[in-house]
Amino acid sequence: MEKQFNTRSMIFTLFGDYIRHYDNVIWIGSLIRLLEEFGHNEQSVRAAISRMSKQGWVKSTKIGNKSYYSLTEQGQVRMEEASQRIYKTEHPSWDGNWRILVYTIPENKRHLRDELRKELVWSGFGLLSNSCWITPNPLEEQVNRLIDKYHISDYVSFFNASYIGKNDEEELVQKCWSLDEVNKKYQQFIQEYSQRYVIDKNKMEKDELSDGSCFVKSALLVHQYRKFLFIDPNLPQELLPKKWLGDSAASLFNDYYQLLIHPAKCFFEEVFRQGEVEKVIEEIKR
Structure with a gap:
């Protein structure tokens, strides 16, 4: 293969x-x-x-x-966080506040700055301005783990604040995240995997898919869908565009996953x- x-x-x-x-x-x-x-x-x-x-x-x-x-x-910890987001059934609730993280990591620790940026993007933070990241989600626990992991408590400030700017919060979201691009990725996922789902559902009804095939298809489905963790900030419903395709993609993913998972587990357990x-x-x- x-x-x-x-x-x-x-x-x-x-x-x-x-x-x-x-x-x-x-x-x-x-x-x-x-x-x-x-x-x-x-x-x-x-x-x-x-x-x-x-x-x-x-x-x-x-x-x-x-x-x-x-x-x-x-x-x-990372797998648990990823699982909660991959298999989520609803959007996170929002208390109306924004978490703001600002860092001043010195140049001689530049590698830590690069690592921190990657972690913040994965957690769903958006870049508001240079070294200033925001999220509407209560990620205090994740932030504290990052600070401890990289030993950067002396370089990081973290706030829980209200937004009182003249622009509305929709413009704030647009500035920090490219949701239109994420939506396009969701559209591509839906177009490709809705067709695969129909084909494989028909094959399952005819008993034409082996346990090994279901294992491969299931793992590749999760693997492909997992990529959205790196680009979708998992925003509350109130902050999403009206024509948001993330929910349709999540529904398709869950239906397809449930179709494959039982025979996929049988194959995994046999090898395991x-x-x-x-x-x-x-x-x-x-």
Whole structure:
């Protein structure tokens, strides 16, 4: 099979959608076997998981001649945040206030500034002006984790404030986020995956899709939809455009996911059990 998406991203998808629900541990052999379904070879899987370990997302445990991998606390927190946004059923409520984060990170710590920017975009912050980021969502907990993670408490100021500017809040949103571009991406997703959904629903009714095919289709669906976490700020309903397509995309995603997930889990569990994980869970948790 032709390789689809990069190996590291696919590993994140499998941890988020499957592994964390199965005692958060998997044998490297099972992970390699699962990634083969997407065209990734053993070498690329081992290189990607090693890189994720160095970055603090996963940790390894050696038992006998087998290596097992599980999410670190940092990895579990990120997966939980991502899951809540991917499988959300409604928009966040809004208290009418804005959270404002301002930083003055010195030039000799520029790498921290770059990392922080990436984290803020992922969390849904919008850039109001140079080094000044805002969000209508109560992300105090996430911000405090970022400050602790990068040890930047001396360089960051964080406020909870009201907007009393002369322009309305719609213009404020337009200045900070390119929602028209996000809407176009949602439109593309709907056009492509609504057709796939109809085709696969018909195949399922005729029993023409194998468990392995459902596993691949489900994982790629989640992987594709997960990209919206990096561009959709998850704004409250009051701040969204009238013709917002995010809700239609979310409905399509959930319908398609539910169509595939049962046979997909059957395939995953068949491969997962080959690692005899249940025998080593207690030792890994010590």
